[in-house]
Amino acid sequence: xxxxxxxxxxxxxxxxxxxxxxxxxxxxxxxxxxxxxxxxxxxxxxxxxxxxxxxxxxxxxxxxxxxxxxxxxxxxxxxxxxxxxxxxxxxxxxxxxxxxxxxxxxxxxxxxxxxxxxxxxxxxxxxxxxxxxxxxxxxxxxxxxxxxxxxxxxxxxxxxxxxxxxxxxxxxxxxxxxxxxxxxxxxxxxxxxxxxxxxxxxxxxxxxxxxxxxxxxxxxxxxxxxxxxxxxxxxxxx
Numbered sequence: 151x152x153x154x155x156x157x158x159x160x161x162x163x164x165x166x167x168x169x170x171x172x173x174x175x176x177x178x179x180x181x182x183x184x185x186x187x188x189x190x191x192x193x194x195x196x197x198x199x200x201x202x203x204x205x206x207x208x209x210x211x212x213x214x215x216x217x218x219x220x221x222x223x224x225x226x227x228x229x230x231x232x233x234x235x236x237x238x239x240x241x242x243x244x245x246x247x248x249x250x251x252x253x254x255x256x257x258x259x260x261x262x263x264x265x266x267x268x269x270x271x272x273x274x275x276x277x278x279x280x281x282x283x284x285x286x287x288x289x290x291x292x293x294x295x296x297x298x299x300x301x302x303x304x305x306x307x308x309x310x311x312x313x314x315x316x317x318x319x320x321x322x323x324x325x326x327x328x329x330x331x332x333x334x335x336x337x338x339x340x341x342x343x344x345x346x347x348x349x350x351x352x353x354x355x356x357x358x359x360x361x362x363x364x365x366x367x368x369x370x371x372x373x374x375x376x377x378x379x380x381x382x383x384x385x386x387x388x
Contacts, residue, residue, distance in 0.1 A: 157221045159185040159326055159358040164215035165205060175213075176201050181376070185325070188349060188359040190369045193378030199362035200245060202378065203328045206360060207242055208232035220325060237266040241319030241357070245330040247311050251304025255293065255314045258303050259284035262321040269322030280321070287317040291347050308335040316348055323355035331363050345371045 160183035167176045176198040183189055193199050204210035206217055208224045209232075216225040220239060224232055236242075241262065249258050260280050263270040273280045288298040291313045297306065303314055312335055319327055332348075333341040349371060352359055361372065369375045 158182045158218075159187070159220065160206065160360070161218040162206070162215065163218070165212050165217070166214035167201060167205060167210060167212050169201075176205075178202065178205075178215075183326075183358050183360060186353070186356040186358055187374065188352070188372045189361070190372035190375045191360060191362040191378055192364070192366050192369065192375060193362070194364055197378045199364075199378055200330055203242070203330050203360070203362060206326075207240055207328055208236055233265075238268040239325045241321075241324035241327045243312075243315050243319045243327070243329040243332040245332075245334070247315040249303050249311055249315060249318075251302060253303055254301055255288060255298040255303050255306065255317075256281055256284045258314050259287060259317045259321055262318040266322065269324070271322075273322040283321060284317065287320055287351065288314065290351055291317055292344060293317075309340065312336065313344065316344075320348075320351055320355075320357070324357055327352055327357050327359045327361075329359065329361040332361075333363070333365075333368070341368075342371075 160181070162178060162181045164180070165176070165178040191199060191202065201210065205212055208217065208227070211224075216223055218224070219235070222235060227235065250261070263273050263280055270280060273283045285295075285298060289295070293310060293313050297310060298314075300306065303311060306314065312332055316329075316332055319329075333344060336344055345368065349359065359372070361368075
């Protein structure tokens with residue numbers, strides 16, 4: 151293992167973020183995530199879980215501190231540089247999915263490679279191979295051909311759209327997956343089955359996971375749990 155491979159996948163240092171309106175600040179103690187590690191972040195609604203993911207993805211810039219992913223400091227990058235890095239190395243399952251309803255499920259999943267030649271290469275390189283990988287991921291996450299072969303993603307149920315969003319985040323084997331309440335529309339049996347499939351797919355590529363949810367019953371699926379306490383957030387403890 152070389153020096154770069156020994157670095158943590160994710161490291162935060164002295165993160166502070168203040169919302170534009172109001173003086174409330176999210177303050178997060180230092181946090182390390184190892185390569186391939188799966189971490190469950192628990193906290194009630196309004197505790198800053200989505201904001202934390204935005205900071206870890208480089209979508210939001212902290213007022214203080216830094217996020218380092220694969221040895222790259224986000225503080226050293228301009229916004230465009232963070233965007234390129236995120237496209238190459240991070241997958242993000244948004245709470246609101248951010249799917250295009252007029253595209254097919256396969257086309258939506260392929261968008262995960264649209265802004266990254268690196269992700270495209272890892273997904274097969276050519277458009278036909280990327281489409282095959284998109285179908286494989288949808289199948290692996292529990293969507294059969296009768297579902298993922300539909301012309302429009304907008305015709306799917308909310309739970310099915312969550313699976314499409316997960317497949318889009320996973321295509322091209324990102325190093326880090328950030329997941330924002332991706333099981334909220336699923337019943338308990340479907341939720342647990344989906345989580346097993348999702349984490350198994352992450353394990354194939356050694357993808358590390360930071361998964362946030364208010365539902366503490368999900369914690370048993372993950373290697374480690376951290377707790378986000380609320381506003382002002384001044385502790386993040388293992």
